[in-house]
Amino acid sequence: METSVPAGILLAVALLLFAPQLAPAANLRISVRGAGVVEMPPERYVAAVLAGEGGVLQSDAALQALAVAARTYAVRLKGRHASEGYDFCDTTHCQRIEPKGITPRLESIAAESAGELLWYQGKPAFTPYSQDCGGRTEDAGAVWPELAAPYLTSHADPNCLRGPAAWRSSLDPRKVGQVLRRAGLRAPRQPERIAIAERTASGRARTLLLSGGGESVRIAAGSFRLAIGRELGWNTLRGDFYEVEGNGGQWIFRGKGSGHGVGLCQRGAEQMGLGGSSWREILAFYYPGTVAGLTGRGLAWQRLSGDRITLITARPATDRAALSTAERQLRVLAARTHWPVPDKIELRVFPDLDTFRDATGEPGWVAAHTVGRRIDLQPVATLARSGALDSTIGHELAHLLVESQAAPGLPLWFREGLVEYLERGGETTAPPRAPADTELLDRSNLQTARRAYAEAEAEVTALAGRYGETAVLGWVRRGLPPEVTKAIASQPATKSK
Numbered sequence: 001m002e003t004s005v006p007a008g009i010l011l012a013v014a015l016l017l018f019a020p021q022l023a024p025a026a027n028l029r030i031s032v033r034g035a036g037v038v039e040m041p042p043e044r045y046v047a048a049v050l051a052g053e054g055g056v057l058q059s060d061a062a063l064q065a066l067a068v069a070a071r072t073y074a075v076r077l078k079g080r081h082a083s084e085g086y087d088f089c090d091t092t093h094c095q096r097i098e099p100k101g102i103t104p105r106l107e108s109i110a111a112e113s114a115g116e117l118l119w120y121q122g123k124p125a126f127t128p129y130s131q132d133c134g135g136r137t138e139d140a141g142a143v144w145p146e147l148a149a150p151y152l153t154s155h156a157d158p159n160c161l162r163g164p165a166a167w168r169s170s171l172d173p174r175k176v177g178q179v180l181r182r183a184g185l186r187a188p189r190q191p192e193r194i195a196i197a198e199r200t201a202s203g204r205a206r207t208l209l210l211s212g213g214g215e216s217v218r219i220a221a222g223s224f225r226l227a228i229g230r231e232l233g234w235n236t237l238r239g240d241f242y243e244v245e246g247n248g249g250q251w252i253f254r255g256k257g258s259g260h261g262v263g264l265c266q267r268g269a270e271q272m273g274l275g276g277s278s279w280r281e282i283l284a285f286y287y288p289g290t291v292a293g294l295t296g297r298g299l300a301w302q303r304l305s306g307d308r309i310t311l312i313t314a315r316p317a318t319d320r321a322a323l324s325t326a327e328r329q330l331r332v333l334a335a336r337t338h339w340p341v342p343d344k345i346e347l348r349v350f351p352d353l354d355t356f357r358d359a360t361g362e363p364g365w366v367a368a369h370t371v372g373r374r375i376d377l378q379p380v381a382t383l384a385r386s387g388a389l390d391s392t393i394g395h396e397l398a399h400l401l402v403e404s405q406a407a408p409g410l411p412l413w414f415r416e417g418l419v420e421y422l423e424r425g426g427e428t429t430a431p432p433r434a435p436a437d438t439e440l441l442d443r444s445n446l447q448t449a450r451r452a453y454a455e456a457e458a459e460v461t462a463l464a465g466r467y468g469e470t471a472v473l474g475w476v477r478r479g480l481p482p483e484v485t486k487a488i489a490s491q492p493a494t495k496s497k
C-alpha cells in the first residue's frame with residue numbers, strides 16, 4: 001500500500017490529468033450480445049444499467065438509489081466472468097444494460113453520486129434489487145444461500161402495494177410436463193396436481209410437489225420458473241410469490257410482485273421517491289444497517305459554498321484554502337477566455353489517498369480527476385507538499401471550462417494542449433506536434449505521456465502565436481479551421497525523440 005508519493009513524481013503526473021470520460025484505468029469489460037466485449041468507464045456502465053433496469057422510474061431519488069445499488073453491485077461482483085475474459089454480461093444474470101437508452105438525465109444521475117457505494121462493516125455490500133417485491137421482500141439466503149446477509153432479510157414493504165401488481169397465469173399440466181423434461185428436469189409422466197410443498201421466510205414458493213399417474217416429484221420453485229420462462233416467456237411466472245390451484249384441469253397461478261424480491265424493490269422505491277423520500281432514505285429502508293458513502297469509514301462530508309464553487313470536504317479547516325485557490329483561478333480563467341462559467345461546480349477534496357483511490361478508481365499517482373462538473377482532488381497536504389496544489393486545481397478548472405465549451409469531435413491533443421497552455425502559459429520547450437490519443441492516454445508509460453502533453457502544449461502555443469489567442473479560443477466552440485486540420489494531418493505520425 002502506497003503511503004507517500006515522491007514529490008517529483010506527483011508534480012510530473014499532476015500534468016497528466018486526462019479527459020475523464022477517456023480515462024482507461026478503471027474501465028469495465030462488458031460482454032454485449034452482438035458487439036463482443038466492450039470497455040466502459042464505470043459511471044457510463046451505471047448509466048447503462050439505469051437505462052436497462054430502471055427505465056420506467058420517474059422519481060430521481062429512486063433512480064439515484066438504483067444507481068448506488070448498481071454501482072455497489074458492480075464493485076462487489078466485478079470479475080465474476082473473469083474466466084470468460086470480461087467482468088459482466090449484459091443480461092439480468094449480472095445487470096441488464098441498455099447503452100443506447102442512456103439519456104442526459106441518466107448520465108447526470110450517475111455522475112451526481114459518482115463513487116458512492118453502500119457499505120456494511122467496512123466492505124461494499126451485496127446489493128441485489130428486483131422489480132416488485134409484491135409487499136414483502138425476500139431473504140437473500142432463500143435465493144442465494146451463500147449470500148445471506150443481515151441487511152437482506154425479509155421484511156414488509158408497504159410502499160409497493162399501491163396500484164395493480166397482481167398477476168394470473170394458467171398452464172396446461174401436460175405441457176408443463178413436456179417443458180420440464182425438455183429442460184432436463186424430472187416430472188410425472190401424467191401430471192395432474194400441483195401444490196406448494198415448502199415456502200421461504202417471506203412466503204414465496206420454495207419447493208413444488210407435482211403428482212399424477214401414481215408418481216410424485218418435488219421440484220425447486222426457482223428451477224420450475226426458469227424452465228417455464230425460457231420456453232413460455234418470462235411473464236408467465238413473474239416470480240415465486242404466488243398461490244397455485246391445480247387439481248385436474250388447468251393449473252392456475254395467482255401471484256404478486258415480480259423478480260426475486262431481494263433487496264431494493266423498484267416499485268416501492270419509486271413510490272417512496274414520489275412521496276418525497278431521499279435516495280439515502282430509500283437505500284436505508286431496503287438495505288437496513290448499511291451506510292452510503294465514499295468509504296466504509298463513515299466520513300462526515302460537509303459542503304462549503306464559495307462564490308461559484310462548492311467545496312465538499314471531510315476536513316474543512318485544512319481544505320478551505322483549496323476553495324479560495326479554486327475561486328481565484330476560475331476568475332482568472334473566465335476573464336481570459338470570456339467563456340461563461342458553468343454553475344454547480346464542485347470541488348471534492350479527499351482526506352487521504354486510500355479514500356481517493358477507492359472513490360475514483362484512479363491510481364495514487366493521479367492527482368485529480370474530473371467527472372462532469374465535479375473535480376475530485378487528492379489531499380491538500382499531499383499536493384501542497386510537492387508544490388502541485390495550484391497547478392492541479394488550475395489544470396482541472398481549465399479542463400472543466402474547455403469541456404463545457406468544446407465542439408463535438410474537437411481533437412484530444414487540442415483540448416489537452418490548450419489546457420496546458422492556459423494553465424502553464426506555454427513555457428514548454430518541446431517541439432510542436434499533435435500527438436495521437438493513444439500517446440496522451442498511455443498510463444503505462446509516463447515518459448511517452450509527458451512528452452505527448454508537452455508537444456500538444458507546444459503545438460497550441462505555436463498556433464496561438466500565429467493566429468492569436470482569441471482565435472484559438474474561438475476554435476473550441478467552432479472546431480478547428482480546415483487549414484489547421486490539414487496542416488496537422490500532414491505532420492509525420494512517428495514520435496519525435
Ligand SMILES: [Zn+2]
Nearest residue numbers: 088089093094
Ligand atoms: Zn453475467
Ligand SMILES: [Zn+2]
Nearest residue numbers: 133160265268
Ligand atoms: Zn416492494
